[in-house]
Amino acid sequence: MPFHDERGQVAVVEYRPxxxxxxxLLAGGLRDALGDLAFGVDHVGSTSVPGLPAKDCIDVQVRMRSIDEARDAPxxxxxxxxxxxEPWNRVEVSGGRQCRKLVFAPPIGARWCNVHLREGSGPNARFALLFxxxxxxxxxxxxxxxxxKQRLALSVPDLLEYGQIKAPATEVLMGAAERWAAETGWSAARAA
Structure with a gap:
């Protein structure tokens, strides 16, 4: 759910260079704040794919050695x-495993983004890189x-509903991505 200062409606725009x-810019500040706790900061999600229409929201994955809300949130x-x-911003299922995570919204008035802290060796971190x-x-x-995504955003502009409909379609997409990974020898270790 968005905070009061964030958009609750989905708009998918053409790719922006x-x-x-x-x-x-976001990654630099996150690296400085987290130091050695983070061993990777990745541009993930649709805005990381040249030519792909997306919500104008930068998704950042921070690969952590471990997730500790009491340490990381401050x-x-x-x-x-x-x-x-929300509970779904603390745990996600990926590769049949429950994986800890933390999701952060930007400072008020800052560039719209989502920062996903994930354990770097987890299947959910791999999922984001493979996507x-x-x-x-x-x-x-x-x-x-x-x-x-463009058709869905026009039909279902509510952010929560959009995400609920997109989730099963993402699983279908990722089935093809897994086949591609097996055929090409792709690995998260080399991708990061």
Whole structure:
């Protein structure tokens, strides 16, 4: 759920070439705040895929050695990030496993983003990298996924409903991504 200052409606826009530079600005601040606790900061999600329409919200994955809300939330709060309170922003199922995570909203008035803290060795961190790399590589899948998201946003502009409908479609997309990974020898270790 968005905080009071965030958008509750979905708008999927054409790819914007400034998204990678905006990610780099966010990543630098996160690296400084988390120091050695983070061993990777990745641009993930649709804004990380050149040519893919997306919500104008930068998704950042911070690969952590471990997740500790009592330690991590104050470090990000010190630079204005707000820990999202919903239960689904603390645990996600990936690869049949429950994985700990924390999701943070940007400081009030800052660039719209979601910061996902994940254990770096978890299947959910791998999932985010595979999603990105598969769509960067497969033009047909990228075009179809972008068209699907644009049509969905026009039909279902509510952020929560949009996400609930998109989730099972993402699983279908990721089935193709897993086949691609097996065929090409893709690995998260090399992708990060």
């Amino acid at each position: 400034q998204w990678p530079a905006e990610f780099e 470090l990000l709060a010190a630079i204005g990030f707000r820990c999202r309170p 990105r790399d598969y769509l960067r590589t497969d033009e047909d899948a990228r075009r179809a996924w972008g068209a699907f």
